[in-house]
Amino acid sequence: MKSKNLKLAIQKNGRLTEDAISFLRSSGLQFENYKQKLFSSCKNFPLEIVYVRDDDIPDYVESGAVDLGIVGQNILNESNKDVKNIINLNFGICSLSIAIPENSNIKVVKQLINARIFTTYPNSTEKYFRKKNIPVKIMTVSGSVEITPALGIADAIVDLVATGRTLALNNLKVIEKIYDSQATLIAGKNNNLPEGKKILMQKLIKRFKKLII
Numbered sequence: 001m002k003s004k005n006l007k008l009a010i011q012k013n014g015r016l017t018e019d020a021i022s023f024l025r026s027s028g029l030q031f032e033n034y035k036q037k038l039f040s041s042c043k044n045f046p047l048e049i050v051y052v053r054d055d056d057i058p059d060y061v062e063s064g065a066v067d068l069g070i071v072g073q074n075i076l077n078e079s080n081k082d083v084k085n086i087i088n089l090n091f092g093i094c095s096l097s098i099a100i101p102e103n104s105n106i107k108v109v110k111q112l113i114n115a116r117i118f119t120t121y122p123n124s125t126e127k128y129f130r131k132k133n134i135p136v137k138i139m140t141v142s143g144s145v146e147i148t149p150a151l152g153i154a155d156a157i158v159d160l161v162a163t164g165r166t167l168a169l170n171n172l173k174v175i176e177k178i179y180d181s182q183a184t185l186i187a188g189k190n191n192n193l194p195e196g197k198k199i200l201m202q203k204l205i206k207r208f209k210k211l212i213i
């Protein structure tokens, strides 16, 4: 990896990986990506593409370990890192939503007072209910949130929803959307970037913006 090259982090292996790679390729960047690789050097631009876990991307961008990143707004909202949102990329579209069992008597969010809510997004959940002034008990799990109502430990869940199929399969339904999300290009706020890198970054961002209508 050449240190004077720009660095852009994308998800290594997940829902955003293929779309992020297609997006970069459609901007004209040429690079090889092998599943086992940790980074790829572009052949026709001084850029290194770094493959990491999506949750780490805001941190790497904020600290300047990488110059740019492609990540879901949901991760940004949850992590609260100080980064610049450059452009929304129109993929990875989903929403963070509150869901309850299909047979629940609850009709509106206000009725969730003192409810047990399981989520992998505790910060976004806490912020939402605090703003609404509804006291709830928020419990954090690292995955498979949809199972918690069936286990009898949750009255509601807060999770990402795309097609809604996972909720339907688990006899759950959305009662409220907390926010919409999609993949977005982010950059650090580091103004001490060397002039050469700044120019490269502007060139690259211009290329990317052309692809977004």
Ligand code: PRT
Residues within 6 Å of the ligand: 011, 012, 013, 014, 015, 016, 052, 053, 054, 055, 071, 072, 073, 074, 075, 092, 093, 094, 159, 160, 161, 162, 163, 164, 165, 166, 167, 181, 182, 183
């Ligand atoms: O390993 P790593 O930490 O990098 O990946 P990850 O497992 O944390 O994330 P991953 O690959 O699942 O998702 C990456 C990003 O894709 C998320 O941060 C979102 O920005 C975006 N995204 C878009 C989604 C979904 N749609 C989505 N549907 N992320 C997750 N889901 C899950 C959701 O949590 C639920 O389990 O899919 C299920 C619901 O999908 P539907 O279609 O049945 O509604």
Ligand code: ZN
Residues within 6 Å of the ligand: 053, 054, 055
């Ligand atoms: Zn993740």
